[in-house]
Amino acid sequence: MIIVNSPHNPTGSVFDEHDIERLTALTRNTDIVILSDEVYEHVVFDGGIHHSMACHPALAERSVIVSSFGKTYHVTGWRVGYCMAPAALMDEIRKVHQFMVFSADTPMQYAFATALNNPQSYLGLAEFYQQKRDLLAAALQKSRFELLPSRGSFFMLARFSGFSNESDNDFAVRLIREAKVATIPLSAFYSDGTNTGIIRLSFSKDNDTLQEGARRLCLV
Template sequence: MTEIQSKLPKVGTTIFTVMSQMAAESNAINLSQGFPDFPVSEKLIDLVYQNMQIGHNQYAPMPGLPQLREAIANKIKNTGGVNINIDTEITVSAGATEAIFSSVLATVNQGDEVIVLEPAYDCYIPAIELAGGKVVPVGLSLPNFTPDWQKVKDNITKKTRMIIINFPHNPSGAILTQDDITALKELLEENPQLIILSDEVYEHIIFDGNTHLSVLKDKFLARRSIAVSSFGKTFHATGWKIGYMVAPEAIMKEIRKVHQYNCFSVHTPSQYAMAEYLQNEKNYLGLSAMYEKKREFFQQAMQDSKFKIIPSYGTYFQVLDFSEISDMGDMEFAQYLIKDKGVASIPVSAFYSDKQDDKLLRFCFAKGEETLQKAADILCKI
């Protein structure tokens, strides 16, 4: 058999698949993989079905349906007061992962350096490596996962092409502050070769009266940034794999060159459905309140446990510190929880390129209260 030289020799099956499979085999409560266990809106499902029945089943335009791009632009205008050109600055993608891959492949060249704030979602590094770029990991400051912009600055060279940020942050739930935006602008002002790839898939899940500070809301940042969003995360339909990216015309022109060969276009009836569903702002503006109640419920249920609760200001994830419970590493402890206790989580070391282990686990609280209570009851007895 012909030998294949792997382009991603360090990459195996994702931690999310591994832990979910282990949870299924042990019949454990799955708070590992980030997907809701409650239904998609019946209205949205009906809209997809209606558009399939009407006959909207052939290829959509490569950048996305014009009416969906217009609805996205209106959403951005309503939530951030920003005007986006629907013809040149928005592209509908096959989920956020495809948007990230297409963006990196279009803008990162052989030998370019890309700073990744860690812990980081696991698709960033493979995309950079496939583009021929060099990954430069920079750790967020614990325990609250805040960016150390001086450390970022110290790692910037003439070869640094991109900084990838993700706020609200997976796995920690940290968010950006205005000081962070100011610091980010200063870095771009000092380094004209830099662009920002901002993974904002949890933009509509933010708590405690805070506001999502998108790179699109700052005119200077917006001229040098790519913002990625996900309808799957927003509308509890992760299996639909539909999202979008926003970037200045010159950058988007290059991204579309990759996107058209990466997937060409996205499921047509879903695009028609999303275009109509977005007309009602309540369908996405009420999301934070709903998930904040779930966060409060899970945190309250965990009050009597020996786990330390790390503040979560957004997303539907809660990081718990188990250092007072066990000396095990986080992967070993996560496996123990699944096999011996029946609760699945994700070890945070999986989000670090060097597998940094701070005895932290990520739990997904996008579940029904009965499921969360069951899991908390078990965890509180440990």
């Protein structure tokens, strides 16, 4: 199995045509299954395109695609998502799923069914979050952080190693204690806790909160 995630958390990177071609070549004439995490499928910036495994027949036939209603409709606390795969794979997934999850409650299912009939409820997500990405980036221009490009999702990476020798974990803890700003050290995403000198910022907040958070980070 190969596990992929695009748009990617935490880096904000997005698969392009070249990535799809490489993945197709890598899996051709194999029995490799692809698990594709596409929960940020509607959050791609700067006119970019989300390349779902479902849109590429050679990959669709071997892919399990997971996505999230919570991310799409701003209700992450509801914890409802969905899975798509070829019939043979779905048969096996259902065998496991029936022992892991009893049910999704009826009101949520009706709510999402209604929302899906209104494409405008999610087609504006890219513009909505791009405005927040740009607002945060502009507000941090005079900070000492080096901001790394975010092409999708609602996360942005910020490098601090140019002005601090702290581990990213220690730096994130200090930000909470001194600046009252919560970030995620990038090492949390590594199995071995590799120190990166980078933290993850989220811009899925109201604009006033983003401005105030940036103001505090500019003082670090």
